[in-house]
Amino acid sequence: xxxxxxxxxxxxxxxxxxxxxxxxxxxxxxxTVCEAGGKKEVGLLASAxxxxxxxxxxxxxxGERTLERQCDPEYLDELRDSIDxxxxxxxxxxxxxxxxxxxxxxxxxxxPGVNTCFMxxxxxxxxxxxxxxxxxxxxxxxxxxxxPVARCAKRLFNGPCGxxxxxxxxxxPDVECAWQRIIDRLKAxxxxxxYETLIPVKDWSKDRAGGPRKVVREDVRS
Amino acid sequence: MNAKTPSRLEKILRAGHLAVTSECGPPRGSDxxxxxxxxxAIRRHVDAINVTDNQTSVCRLCSLxxxxxxxxxxxxxxxxxxVRDRNRIALQSDILGAxxxxxxxxxxxSGDHQRFGDHAQGQNVFDLDSMQLLQTVRRxxxxxxxxxxxxxxxxxxxxxxxxxNPFADPFEIRVPRLAKKIAxxxxxxxxxxxxxxxxxxxxxxxxxxxxxxxxxxxxxGVTPLKSAGMARYMKNKVPGMDVPEEVVKRxxxxxxxxxxxxxxxxxxxxxxxxxxxxxxxxxxxxxIEWEERVPEIVxxxxxxxxxxxA
Ligand code: SF4
Ligand code: SF4
Numbered sequence: 001x002x003x004x005x006x007x008x009x010x011x012x013x014x015x016x017x018x019x020x021x022x023x024x025x026x027x028x029x030x031x032t033v034c035e036a037g038g039k040k041e042v043g044l045l046a047s048a049x050x051x052x053x054x055x056x057x058x059x060x061x062x063g064e065r066t067l068e069r070q071c072d073p074e075y076l077d078e079l080r081d082s083i084d085x086x087x088x089x090x091x092x093x094x095x096x097x098x099x100x101x102x103x104x105x106x107x108x109x110x111x112p113g114v115n116t117c118f119m120x121x122x123x124x125x126x127x128x129x130x131x132x133x134x135x136x137x138x139x140x141x142x143x144x145x146x147x148p149v150a151r152c153a154k155r156l157f158n159g160p161c162g163x164x165x166x167x168x169x170x171x172x173p174d175v176e177c178a179w180q181r182i183i184d185r186l187k188a189x190x191x192x193x194x195y196e197t198l199i200p201v202k203d204w205s206k207d208r209a210g211g212p213r214k215v216v217r218e219d220v221r222s
Numbered sequence: 223m224n225a226k227t228p229s230r231l232e233k234i235l236r237a238g239h240l241a242v243t244s245e246c247g248p249p250r251g252s253d254x255x256x257x258x259x260x261x262x263a264i265r266r267h268v269d270a271i272n273v274t275d276n277q278t279s280v281c282r283l284c285s286l287x288x289x290x291x292x293x294x295x296x297x298x299x300x301x302x303x304x305v306r307d308r309n310r311i312a313l314q315s316d317i318l319g320a321x322x323x324x325x326x327x328x329x330x331x332s333g334d335h336q337r338f339g340d341h342a343q344g345q346n347v348f349d350l351d352s353m354q355l356l357q358t359v360r361r362x363x364x365x366x367x368x369x370x371x372x373x374x375x376x377x378x379x380x381x382x383x384x385x386x387n388p389f390a391d392p393f394e395i396r397v398p399r400l401a402k403k404i405a406x407x408x409x410x411x412x413x414x415x416x417x418x419x420x421x422x423x424x425x426x427x428x429x430x431x432x433x434x435x436x437x438x439x440x441x442x443g444v445t446p447l448k449s450a451g452m453a454r455y456m457k458n459k460v461p462g463m464d465v466p467e468e469v470v471k472r473x474x475x476x477x478x479x480x481x482x483x484x485x486x487x488x489x490x491x492x493x494x495x496x497x498x499x500x501x502x503x504x505x506x507x508x509x510i511e512w513e514e515r516v517p518e519i520v521x522x523x524x525x526x527x528x529x530x531x532a
Binding site for chain 2: 153154155156157158159160161162163164165166167170171172177180183184187192195196198200201202204
């Protein structure tokens with residue numbers, strides 16, 4: 001899933017100076033699962049905003065809504081009849097949803113209510129960790145299904161570096177060394193000899209380095 | 223073995239001499255005089271001088287300019303190059319820049335993560351890793367081609383090196399990792415500084431078992447300790463460093479004003495032990511901001527005078 005974190009309200013408030021109505025807009029997908037921008041967080045932020053506006057003596061209408069997905073025009077269309085009642089939208093969707101909402105309603109000010117962090121998964125309740133950076137050319141087959149792009153601090157394809165210590169990365173004791181994991185996995189698979197195969201220079205043109213990316217599937221296009 | 227490059231370091235190693243290299247860190251400003259003086263002080267006691275590349279991710283004068291300076295002084299620089307800060311275009315371009323001044327040695331490194339430095343908020347590059355940089359330099363030199371495939375006019379004639387850390391984890395791949403670097407093109411290896419000689423010997427045993435010492439020249443790294451505090455810091459704070467407790471104790475066991483001398487003595491003893499380890503082809507003395515002591519270390523370790531080569 002896409003993992004996000006809530007922005008502090010202090011960062012959001014200056015954007016809402018002078019607005020008379022604001023819609024806090026959640027998303028029912030990833031940000032719900034990572035507890036950053038689902039219905040619950042929409043309620044929390046809306047209440048907090050109402051309190052601040054009341055303290056400031058401002059009358060601001062704070063609406064709440066959570067869409068099935070903000071990255072899908074079909075669901076965004078559900079706002080068509082109600083959005084004009086608001087001066088601004090604070091979207092708690094990931095960066096994709098925020099932009100899609102803004103694209104769909106070009107005359108509306110749309111602000112981010114979360115920081116979108118990475119593609120990852122929950123290690124346990126309340127702990128999420130990065131697993132993939134969408135490099136466009138997956139090489140997990142070579143690395144025992146542990147991603148060096150997303151999980152090695154130096155994205156080494158032929159690691160580990162000299163800083164790997166007791167399974168931890170040189171950048172800090174709370175970060176796992178991806179290469180320790182890769183070697184453990186290769187060992188578990190009986191493939192440790194594969195470690196000595198040099199992974200060739202990567203084609204980064206399929207990564208963000210190649211410019212904004214698009215996937216076009218002629219066979220499913222309508 | 224015939225030398226493949228005009229590198230003096232390569233000639234000395236191929237002639238079977240124990241080589242001695244050292245290193246200098248460039249200044250945090252544009253006054254290169256201090257670096258020139260440090261290098262001058264060790265001129266007659268080392269065969270080549272590594273110039274670090276923004277080590278520990280602290281921004282400094284570039285390794286390339288400093289190497290050029292040493293070259294113009296008639297010294298033999300080893301251009302250290304990390305893949306943290308430059309993509310494949312910049313790396314190859316700098317290699318050509320160095321080659322245009324006839325800098326004949328390069329050490330390919332990944333580089334410390336920028337988190338350790340003075341620009342922790344910076345982006346990192348890591349377009350290639352250190353092994354891929356080794357392959358790139360060898361391709362440029364041996365095939366006369368850029369990574370992209372185009373031919374290079376007057377390819378770089380560089381003796382290609384890599385670092386190895388016998389003490390890092392995971393232990394079981396320390397020797398395979400060296401094999402991999404050699405397969406990628408490393409012709410000489412400079413190791414992490416050695417305080418735990420026994421562990422280094424075990425690693426060298428593994429290296430010899432695979433005949434790797436015959437495929438690349440292994441220069442054992444040493445760093446003299448200046449104080450018990452430095453020993454403790456290296457032991458506890460530097461990732462991938464193995465300073466045994468007895469070394470810390472020995473440093474702490476002498477009065478503060480004599481700890482530096484004790485550090486030099488330990489360094490010399492270590493060199494003497496390392497001279498006996500089969501497969502060791504030379505030494506890399508990293509005296510961090512203590513270059514003035516290098517001549518004495520070299521002499522007392524019985525490594526002077528340095529051989530002359532054509
Ligand atoms: S190799 Fe690329 S696509 Fe595969 S997991 Fe890593 S970043 Fe994602
Ligand atoms: S310690 Fe491991 S994860 Fe960290 S940079 Fe080095 S190889 Fe990558």
